[in-house]
Amino acid sequence: MRKNRDNLKSPEHELRIFRVRALLAVVLVFALTGLLMGRLAYLQVVQHDVYSTRSEKNRVRVEPLPPTRGLIYDRNGALLAENRPTYNLTLVRERVEDLDATLALLVDLLELPDEEAAAFRVRSRQRQRPFQPALLMSDLDEDQIARVSVNRHLLPGVEVEAQLLRYYPDAEVMTHALGYVGRINAEEMATLDTGRYAGTHFIGKTGVERFYEEELHGQAGLRKVETNARGRVLRELGRTDPVPGQHLTLTLDKQMQKLAYELMDGRRGSIVAIQPQTGEILAMVSAPGFDSNQFVTGIDVASYRGLQEDLDLPLYNRAIRGHYPPGSTIKPFLALAGLAEGVITPDRTINDPGFYQLPNDSRRYRNWLRWGHGRVDMERSIAVSNNTYYYSLAHDLGIDRIHDNMSAFGFGQRVGHDVFGESTALMPSRDWKRGRFNQPWYPGETLSVGIGQGYWQVTPLQLATATAVLANRGEWVKPRLASHIGDAPLPERVPETPPDIMIPNDTWWDRIFSGMEKVMTGSEGTARRTGVGLEYRMGGKSGTAQVFSLGQDQKYNAEELAERLRDHALFMAFAPLEDPQIAVSVIVENAGGGSTHAAHLARAMTDTWLFRDREPDVEELREAMEDDDGRVAGN
Amino acid sequence: MGLMIDLSRALRPYPVRAPASGISRRRSLWERLHLDPWLLGMLLVLMAAGLVVLYSASGQRLEAVIAQGIRFGVAFAVMFFLAQLTPATLLRWALPVYVLGVLLLVAVELVGDVGMGAQRWLVIPGVIRFQPSELMKLAVPLMVAAYLSRQELPPRLRDIAVCLVLIAVPVVLIAKQPDLGTSLLVTSAAVFVVLLAGLSWRFITALAVIAAAALPLLWANLHNYQRQRVLTFLDPNSDPLGSGWNIIQSTTAIGSGGVFGKGWLQGTQSQLEFLPERHTDFIVAVLGEEFGLVGIIAILLLYLLIISRGLWLAVGAQDTFGRLVAGSIILTFFIYVFVNVGMVSGILPVVGVPLPLVSYGGTSSVTLMAGFGILMAIHAHRRLLPR
DSSP states (O other), rough: OOOHHHHHHHHHHHHHHHHHHHHHHHHHHHHHHHHHHHHHHIIIIIIIHHHHHHHHHHEEEEEEOOOOOOOOEEETTTTEEEEEEEEEEEGGGGGOOOHHHHHOOOOOOOOTTTHHHHHHHHHHOOOOTTTTTTEEEEEEOOOHHHHHTGGGGGGGTTEEEEEEEEEOTTTTHHHHHHHOOOOOHHHHHSOTTTTTTTTEEEOOOOHHHHTTTTHHHHEEEEEEEEOOTTTOOOEEEEEOOOOEOEEEEEEHHHOOOHHHHHHTTSSSSSEEETTTTTTTTTEEEEOOOTHHHHHHOOOOHHHHHHHOOOOTTSSSHHHOOBOOOOGGGHHHHHHHHHHHHHHHOSSSSSSSSEEOOOOOOOEEEEEETTTEEEEEEEHHHHHOOOHHHHHHHHHHHHHHHHHHHHTTTTTTTTOOOOOOTTTOOOOOOOHHHHHHHSOOOOOHHHHHTTTTTTTBBBBBHHHHHHHHHHHTTTOOOBBBBBEEEEEEEEOSSSOOOOOOOOOOHHHHHHHHHHHHHHHHTTTTTTTTTHHTTTTTTOEEEEEEEEEOOOOOOSSSSSHHHHHSSEEEEEEEEEOOSSSEEEEEEEEEETOOOTTTTHHHHHHHHHHHTTTTTSOOOOHHHHHHHHHHHHHHHHH | TTOOOOOSSOOOOOOOOOOOSHHHOOOOHHHTTTTOHHHHHHHHHHHHHHHHHHHHHHHHHHHHHHHHHHHHHHHHHHHHHHSSSOHHHHHHHHHHHHHHHHHHHHHHHHOEEEETTTTEEEEEETEEOOOHHHHHHHHHHHHHHHHHHHSSSOOOHHHHHHHHHHHHHHHHHHHHOHHHHHHHHHHHHHHHHHHHTTTTTTHHHHHHHHHHHHHHHHHHSOOOOHHHHHHHOGGGGGSTTTHHHHHHHHHHHHHHHTTOSSTTTOOOOOOOSSSTTTTTTTHHHHHHHHHHHHHHHHHHHHHHHHHHHHHHHHOSSSSHHHHHHHHHHHHHHHHHHHHHHHHHHHHSOOOOOTTTTSSSSSHHHHHHHHHHHHHHHHHHHTTSOOO
């Protein structure tokens, strides 16, 4: 019976089971569908805003449109800094099938060393999001562009992109005046207005490029684009055009600048020329210069080290950061201080036995001419660069009054209006020495300062500025580099200038000028050789700066060492005397053998500026200088 | 009764019942065609809606829509053909088809073609490219139902053991290919048969416990990409540009659609190619983005109606074999829907299950329509059989 029942199927029972199960299934189906609907309602109703935003972000990309950097012109409209299209090699990793093969092929095509493939691989990772092109190599030459283009079908994901890059046509000559741009670094990135600089890769690092960064840069624009998932732009949804940077016109004269650089003739040093009435810097040369274009694309380590380790310090902007003892070039200023303080009169004389002694001191402070100049008045003291006169004057003035009067000429201060990175150099004082060395000021130190030695250090720009103020009979102008921003002229004079310099009797300016003219043309003038054939009245003052220390390098051979131990030659001048159009300072490092070398350069500058229509003859000048360098001239 | 030929003594004879009282009434056109008009109508609506969405999802390529339409045509032909078979024929063919399917799976394992990182295709060059695992979606439940319908129900331990073997052999072969989606569907189809046959709750509980215990073992045997999918499911943002991308983009597409959607062809996620596999497995995201919650719910309701109708037909089937097969087919259909929508909306891990009759793809449509053909055969032939 039981066995029978086992084998017997019961359709009704099975149907009942099925019905129950089917009912359960329906319940489950409805419940699970309800779950799905709940989930969908959650996504589409509750979270709708979140996903809407996300989808919008997916679709719409805001692309920065970097502005074109303003160009820089010299005072005559010659181009000093331009933007040149360059070509960069980029790679989108997602589009590359075989990265190794692609990089190997690129290295092969561009004829680069094999190591470059590894560098390419590293750079191919440097981007912020997928499908963003990574920069493999910048500044491809035409040949390289052609090779990549021809093989494009083998190089999916590799593109040659055009980009505007700063270019300095006369980089070596101009760089210390212009400065240069370089890639924005992390530090700058942190402080920049990111909206303004969106898409900009370069920023002014030094010089005019840095000082006028705001004007030159402009304002970034934006473009809203719809892209697909691969980052391809499908259409433009909106656009704000960038505001291009403003062009900058400088006061510099490219011809003067070039001449000054040529005049340096491979020596180290600096020439600064200023228009005294306006403060316009006509030339500001620091030699040697360097090719700042290397810094735009990013200089390689070896080249940078080469520049850094170059004993001539080409990266060093001597014109505004070089510290030189002014030597005798400051004698006219000290004489003015003596007049202003009533310590001397133009006609009072001293007797120079060839040395000066402090009261109760046996030490002799020597004149450069061993046997002395005999009777010396103010004008002669300038013309022959007598030391004894200034020992006496300095002693009578005292360091405090020297400091104050010289500071009034801008020594020890930043004088430039729009000069980036200027050094104050050093105008010593009692307080300074106390603070620096915790020592009192000794009277002997005042005497050193009296002939522009000792602690006193000036920059070529300071010396040129002081000369300009002197040429203006005490009226201050601040030197400046820019004359126009866009089409708008900047005010002719910089409003905030130090107070003008007053002396009791205005005719005494002429007496100082007369002394300085005698330097050039007097029978005893220290630069009388330079003054030969002058077609206008010129005032100048020579100087020699003793080289105290040689720097660090001991490896250099004796000959080189000796060369670098020679004195610096300095000269300051302005012309024409009655209506000064140019004030100039010249410093030639280790020129030795007297100041005439620097004087020749100064005259070449004034000649060229005053006779702009003439062609300067650098060769002739060079011969004259070589002729002079052979002799031992006065201080 | 001449149609009834006993092929195997191993299988018990199909139970023959006494004829129903009186002769059958006049048969309608639908009855003569052996089709269920309600089910057919709803399937047609679903397919039409699917083609509309597909046009948008395929990047507005009419060719894709036409190709899909042709496949639907083929699928209808298959459905129509299968609807003409009697349940008895199906019962007789269950074993041979099952054996053939297993042999083909073994063949795939040995000489199969690799596509998309998995070995699923059997290719006779120039003739046909064919996935035997698709066949198993129907062959396995048919086999299990054929077996169980000859046993006294509810099934006893021995029956369950036999069923487990019947299920495990093909599923393991399919999972090895690897094809997680299909093995899941085959398993659920067969398990539905066993469950509908009245598997006792004790067994169900025990199986659930065993399944839970087997999870670590399963995990250990998963392919890396499969594990990655599961991990990504748990936290899509862990790999937003890799395997999390699909889920992030599909939930974004659905969520951004809102209640009424962005409009047909206006879905930015879909049209701008942010959505991967948007015309195949992820097509519901396109639907959700362009037609909103309203659109998805409409489609889900349509599915519910189809499933309800299918279950109704299953309950009305003449015998146990028919009921089990019909029930399994319609519940598996639901599994498609649930797993697909669940994965695209981010509540289930990504497994390759298409949205039935909407996703682009020929094989699954044909299999699904074949299933509906069988369902209709079971329904339409009940009065032809003597009661």
